[in-house]
Amino acid sequence: MTRTEERLRDAFGAAAAGIPDGSLVPLTVPSRRRHRPWFAPAAVAAGLAAVVVGGAAVGGVVPHTTRSGPAAPAGAPRHVVAIRDGRAVVEDAAGGGLTQVAALPGRYDAVAATGDRRTFFLAGKAGGDSYAFYRLALGADGKPSAPQRLPGGTVRLDSGFGKPENLAASPDGSRLAVVGTAAGRSEAVVIDVRTGGHRTWSTPGAGTVTSATWAPDNRVLGFLQSPGDASEHAVLRLLDTGRPGSDLLSSRVVRPAEVTGTRVDGLINVFVLNPDGRTATAQIQGPKHGRNDDASFVLATLSTGTWQPTGRAVRLPGDSFFVKADGSGAHFLQLVDGRPGRVDGDAFTWLSGAADYDDVAW
Amino acid sequence: MSVRGVETDIVANMRHPRRASGAPGTDVPVAGGAAADDRAAATAALVALFREHQLALARTALMIVGDRATAEDVVQDAFVDLYRRIDRLTDHHRMLPYARAAVVNKCRTVLRRRKLAFRAGRTHEPPVWSAESAAMLGEERREVFLALRRLPQRRREALVLRYYLDLDEREIAETMGIGVGTVRSTVSRALASLADLLGEKA
Incomplete structure (x- = not known):
């Protein structure tokens, strides 16, 4: 347990003592009203409404129904592969909302797309902290093939799969990257999908490594490194996987995660290298403001020449730690507290009211 | 919403399930009786849950909203909401997760209201x-x-x-x-x- 965790538990324990056992008032509730017989049809209708509304009122415990927004823009991917409560599903995004096309057997933790709108990779627990990887292909109608396990064994990852991204597929689908920590070392593992060969870059005590993303050359791997030492700052790095060596910190620092400017200002939580090779898209958390320390979140474009913000900055509804581009680089997926949304051009729209999405890709 | 001072005790409803269901007298149809029994069982489970977890949930709310009075109200309100939905709480083993979620949601509502109060110039x-x-x-x-x-x-x-x-x-x-x-x-x-x-x- 870290010092912070110790202090947190201690403070919670002390504050909890502010409400001593036996000092609380008993529960009282209003009496129920008796319904007159002629109210029955109205009561049935109200009851049905209450069942629908009540599901949401439980507070996200009961998943919201999928809802449709405006139709998806032309040229946007039609299908997504999502992980919902540990299950992989294919959903149709053409109507603006998400409609399930197929559910896959087995349990999975993460999904990555190659950008060809057909080939996807899944990561699933293979026992303990080890993960196995699977490839699947979608037909034009979204029907998936059975997931085929990749050769080459498993990858140990103590940090597990969460957000920001720990899994990324190269655009040509030939390589998978897995970043995280294993046995106290920060690691990036690149898996050759065809042979199952693994190559690992690692370093001890480099903090956390997240936000894996491939450049369009299928060779350079981008990631975000947040140092374990609070006095240092998080940085964006690029690792040339074609060069010899196994030191993760031999990768090039391209910029600090902190962005300062009048238009875009804040901390990069996650980023993707765009297919055009000239830009990256980053989710940036702005400075806290107001009495409740609210923060604004934007999706901003960075030039990969200067690594400075350029072009648009799309306002997001909340803290997502998530951005995934499609193969064209014009459409981005978002997950905000487990709820999927999309960014097309300058607009964010929700894809669903459900908040049980662990991961999603297109 | 505070529920202190309202007229009916949930325990009383547990003891008189037909009163809780609104079914008068003893000549209740079989289906109504079964529904009343289900409600009584659900109410009993909810009461037991409240007794066992009220303190921990109130302390949890305290950590989020910051003050004891609000934390107590949050837990009361959350359980009142659950009681109002008692007919739908058929799986008694799921009541604790529902109660936790209800408490967290009530805390969010309280904080949203405070934010509005702050914008209106009132401090907390x-x-x-x-x-x-x-x-x-x-x-x-x-x-x-x-x-x-x-x-x-x-x-x-x-x-x-x-x-x-x-x-x-x-x-x-x-x-x-x-x-x-x-x-x-x-x-x-x-x-x-x-x-x-x-x-x-x-």
Whole structure:
């Protein structure tokens, strides 16, 4: 347990003592009203409404129904592969909302797309902290093939799969990257999908490594490194996987995660290298403001020449730690507290009211 | 909404399920009787849950909203809402997750109202992290609460559920209505931010 965790538990324990056992008032509730017989049809209708509304009122415990927004823009991917409560599903995004096309057997933790709108990779627990990887292909109608396990064994990852991204597929689908920590070392593992060969870059005590993303050359791997030492700052790095060596910190620092400017200002939580090779898209958390320390979140474009913000900055509804581009680089997926949304051009729209999405890709 | 002073005790309803169901007398149709029995069983389970978890849930709410009176009201309101939905709470084993989620949601509502009050020029000083509380908690612990208060609301919730209630990731996900992966990253980020604010290593 870290010092912070110790202090947190201690403070919670002390504050909890502010409400001593036996000092609380008993529960009282209003009496129920008796319904007159002629109210029955109205009561049935109200009851049905209450069942629908009540599901949401439980507070996200009961998943919201999928809802449709405006139709998806032309040229946007039609299908997504999502992980919902540990299950992989294919959903149709053409109507603006998400409609399930197929559910896959087995349990999975993460999904990555190659950008060809057909080939996807899944990561699933293979026992303990080890993960196995699977490839699947979608037909034009979204029907998936059975997931085929990749050769080459498993990858140990103590940090597990969460957000920001720990899994990324190269655009040509030939390589998978897995970043995280294993046995106290920060690691990036690149898996050759065809042979199952693994190559690992690692370093001890480099903090956390997240936000894996491939450049369009299928060779350079981008990631975000947040140092374990609070006095240092998080940085964006690029690792040339074609060069010899196994030191993760031999990768090039391209910029600090902190962005300062009048238009875009804040901390990069996650980023993707765009297919055009000239830009990256980053989710940036702005400075806290107001009495409740609210923060604004934007999706901003960075030039990969200067690594400075350029072009648009799309306002997001909340803290997502998530951005995934499609193969064209014009459409981005978002997950905000487990709820999927999309960014097309300058607009964010929700894809669903459900908040049980662990991961999603297109 | 405060429910203190209202007329009917939930325990009384448990003792008189037909009164709770609105079915008068003893000549109740069989189906109505079965429904009343189901409701009685659900009410009894809810009462037992309240007795067992009221304290922990009130303390949880205290960590999120900051003051005892609001925390107590939040838990009362959450259970009243559950009681109103008692006919739909058929799986008694699911009541605790529902109750936790209801408490967290009520806390969010309270904080949203406070935000509006602040915008309207009214101030609110929650005592847990106020200067007055330093005497009870000690300055070091107050520092932790002041740092917690600077975190976004969902990160604060995740830390309270993880480090006060000791919930696992799946339980936290269920309570907050978010994915397990999001819980992991939220807790991790929250700890890192907290460590940063406290000038410590995460």
